[in-house]
Amino acid sequence: MEQEKNGTCDLYFEKLSSATDKGKQILDNVSGGFKGGSLIAILGPSGSGKTTFLNVLSGYRYQNATCESLKMNGENTDFEHLASISCYLTQDIHLNDLLTVEENMRFAADFKLGVTHSQNEKNAIITELLDSFGLSTTRTTKAGKLSGGERKRLALALEMISDPKIIYLDEPTTGLDISTTHQILAYLKKIASTGRTVICTIHQVCASHFELFDLAYVIADGQCAYQGRPQDLVPFLDEHGLPCNIYHNPADYLIELCCGDFGKDKVGHLVKAAHNGAAYIRSHSEDEIPTTKRKNGIKHLVNDNATWSYKFQVLMRREYVKMSRNLLLTYLRFLGSNFLSFAIGVIFWNVGADASKVLFNHNWVIAITSNIILGGLLCPILSFPMEMDLIKRELHNRYYTVLQYYLTVVLLDLPVSLITFVSSGLISYYFSGQSTETDRTILYVIFIAMLGNVVNAIGFFFGTLVISFNSAIALCCLTQVPMLAVSGYAIMFQDLPWMLEKISLAGYARTGLQGCLIAVFGLAPRKLPCPEEEDYCFYKEPHRLLVEFGIDPNDYALCLNVLIAWLITVRIVTYFSMKYRLSL
Incomplete structure (x- = not known):
C-alpha cells in the first residue's frame, strides 16, 4: 500500500488491571509492549481476559481499568488518546448490508477524509484499497451478500481509509476455514509491514499461521504467561522445564498449559517466568524504541478532516x-x-x-x-x-x-x-x-x-x-x-x-x-x-x-x-x- 506513512507507534504498558462493575478482577497487573510495524497475536483460553485486554488497550471500554504507566513512542498517553489514533474491529463484523462494497467505501472516505481530499483522490485511495484487499471484483455487490472472509476484508479496508496507526481486531479468524484464515492473516501481515501496529486476539491458531505473527502475548487467568516471538516459545518452555513435544503445535501446547491440563501450578509457573509481562519490558529497553517525534506531539497522528x-x-x-x-x-x-x-x-x-x-x-x-x-x-x-x-x-x-x-x-x-x-x-x-x-x-x-x-x-x-x-x-x-x-x-x-x-x-x-x-x-x-x-x-x-x-x-x-x-x-x-x- 502506497498511502503516506506517518511513522510507527510503539506501545508500552505496565501494571494494567481491569475489573467488572461488580468488582471481579479480569486483568491483574499485566505489563508488556508492542512495537510498531508488528503483527501481534493475543492468545489464551476462553474467559482468560483476551477481549477485555483488547477493549481496554484500544480505548473501546476502559471505564473500570487502571494502568500505572502507559506510553507511546516514549511519551505518556491515555486510553482516550489511543482510541483517537486507532481503529477497532469486533469479532462480529457489522456492515451496512444494504450498500454495495464501493458505496460503503465512498461513504467511509467522506466521513474520514472530509473536504480536504478531492473526489479523484478519494477514488484513487478506494481503488488502491479494494485492489490490495482483493475486493475489486465485488465493487457492485451488496455487503449483505459477501462471504465471511470478504466481509472481514471489507471491514479492514473501511478502516484503512483513515490510515490508523494501531489496528485492533477481536478474533478476526473465528468461523473461517483454514484457507480464508491464511488470507486474512496475510492481509494483516501486509498492513503491519507498512509501519502500523496490528493487534488481534486469536482463539486457536495452527503452527503455520502462528509463525506469521511477529509477537505473541499469552493471557491466562488475567495474567501474562508469555510474551515474545513465536520462534522463541519452544526455547522458553524448555528453559522453564515445560518441554513441548516435537510433534505438538507449540501454540496449542501453551494454551493447554494455561488451561491447567497439565496441572494448575503450571499457570503460576509461566506467569512467574514471564514476570506477568514485565520481563519483556526489561529485555526491550525503551532506549531501543525508534520513536517518531513531532513538533506538537503524537496527537497530530489523528486523521479527522471532516467538519x-x-x-x-x-x-x-x-x-x-x-x-x-x-x-x-x-x-x-x-x-x-x-x-x-x-x-x-x-x-x-x-x-x-x-x-x-x-x-x-x-x-x-x-x-x-x-x-x-x-x-x-x-x-x-x-x-x-x-x-x-x-x-x-x-x-x-x-x-x-x-x-x-x-x-x-x-x-x-x-x-x-x-x-x-x-x-x-x-x-x-x-x-x-x-x-x-x-x-x-x-x-x-x-x-x-x-x-x-x-x-x-x-x-x-x-x-x-x-x-x-x-x-x-x-x-x-x-x-x-x-x-x-x-x-x-x-x-x-x-x-x-x-x-x-x-x-x-x-x-x-x-x-x-x-x-x-x-x-x-x-x-x-x-x-x-x-x-x-x-x-x-x-x-x-x-x-x-x-x-x-x-x-x-x-x-x-x-x-x-x-x-x-x-x-x-x-x-x-x-x-x-x-x-x-x-x-x-
Whole structure:
C-alpha cells in the first residue's frame, strides 16, 4: 500500500488491571509492549481476559481499568488518546448490508477524509484499497451478500481509509476455514509491514499461521504467561522445564498449559517466568524504541478532516440510500396503519353526521387515537437495537457523533411519520362522516400529527432501553395500558379519582384524545341532523358532549402545548438514553 506513512507507534504498558462493575478482577497487573510495524497475536483460553485486554488497550471500554504507566513512542498517553489514533474491529463484523462494497467505501472516505481530499483522490485511495484487499471484483455487490472472509476484508479496508496507526481486531479468524484464515492473516501481515501496529486476539491458531505473527502475548487467568516471538516459545518452555513435544503445535501446547491440563501450578509457573509481562519490558529497553517525534506531539497522528456539518450531510445521504432500499417496513407501516384506519371508518360509517350517534362518534375518536398511539409506538421500537452494534463500531472509529446519528434518524423518519399519521387520520375522518369545515379539519389533523409524533418519539426511546422484541412488547404493555386506562379510553374523565384525574391531565394520551374531541365536537357551535325515526336527539348540538365530560372547548391550545412539551422532552431524554446505551 502506497498511502503516506506517518511513522510507527510503539506501545508500552505496565501494571494494567481491569475489573467488572461488580468488582471481579479480569486483568491483574499485566505489563508488556508492542512495537510498531508488528503483527501481534493475543492468545489464551476462553474467559482468560483476551477481549477485555483488547477493549481496554484500544480505548473501546476502559471505564473500570487502571494502568500505572502507559506510553507511546516514549511519551505518556491515555486510553482516550489511543482510541483517537486507532481503529477497532469486533469479532462480529457489522456492515451496512444494504450498500454495495464501493458505496460503503465512498461513504467511509467522506466521513474520514472530509473536504480536504478531492473526489479523484478519494477514488484513487478506494481503488488502491479494494485492489490490495482483493475486493475489486465485488465493487457492485451488496455487503449483505459477501462471504465471511470478504466481509472481514471489507471491514479492514473501511478502516484503512483513515490510515490508523494501531489496528485492533477481536478474533478476526473465528468461523473461517483454514484457507480464508491464511488470507486474512496475510492481509494483516501486509498492513503491519507498512509501519502500523496490528493487534488481534486469536482463539486457536495452527503452527503455520502462528509463525506469521511477529509477537505473541499469552493471557491466562488475567495474567501474562508469555510474551515474545513465536520462534522463541519452544526455547522458553524448555528453559522453564515445560518441554513441548516435537510433534505438538507449540501454540496449542501453551494454551493447554494455561488451561491447567497439565496441572494448575503450571499457570503460576509461566506467569512467574514471564514476570506477568514485565520481563519483556526489561529485555526491550525503551532506549531501543525508534520513536517518531513531532513538533506538537503524537496527537497530530489523528486523521479527522471532516467538519461537523459535512459529516452530518454524508450521514443523511447514506441513511437515505439505506432507507430507500429497505421500503418493506415503510410500506407495511403505511399500509397497516391506513388499513386499520379504513376499517375503523367503515365500522363507524357516517356517525359524525348523525345526532343520534354522537356517543358512537366519541367511540370513533377513541378508536382512531388508539390506532395512532399503538401503531406509532411499535414501529420505531426496534430500529435502534437492530443497528446498535454497527453504530458502536462507527462511533468508536470516529465516523460521526451520537448527536449526528440521532438527528439523522429523527429527520429522515419525520416525513414518513407525518404522511402515515395524517393519511391514516383523514381516511377514517372521511368514512366516519365528520365535518368538512376547514378549521375543524385542520385542528384535527394537527392533533393527530402531534400525537403520532409523540408516541413515535416514545417508541424510539423504548428502543434505546430494550434489546429484543419480546421485551419491547412487555415494556409497551406495562407503560401504555395504565396510561390509556386513566386517559379516557377505559374510564370516563369524570369517573376518575381526583388524583388520577389530575395526573392524567399531564399525559399525552389524554391531551391527544381531548384535543381530537374538541376538534370534532367543539369550536364553532353547530347542529347535527336528527333522523326522522328518532323522537329526540339530546346531542343535536354536539358541544354538549364536551360539557357533559367536563372538557373546556377552549383548552385546545393547552392540549397542544402539553403535546409539544412531551415531544421536546422525550426527544431530549432519548438522546441521552441512546448516548448512555452506546457507551456501555
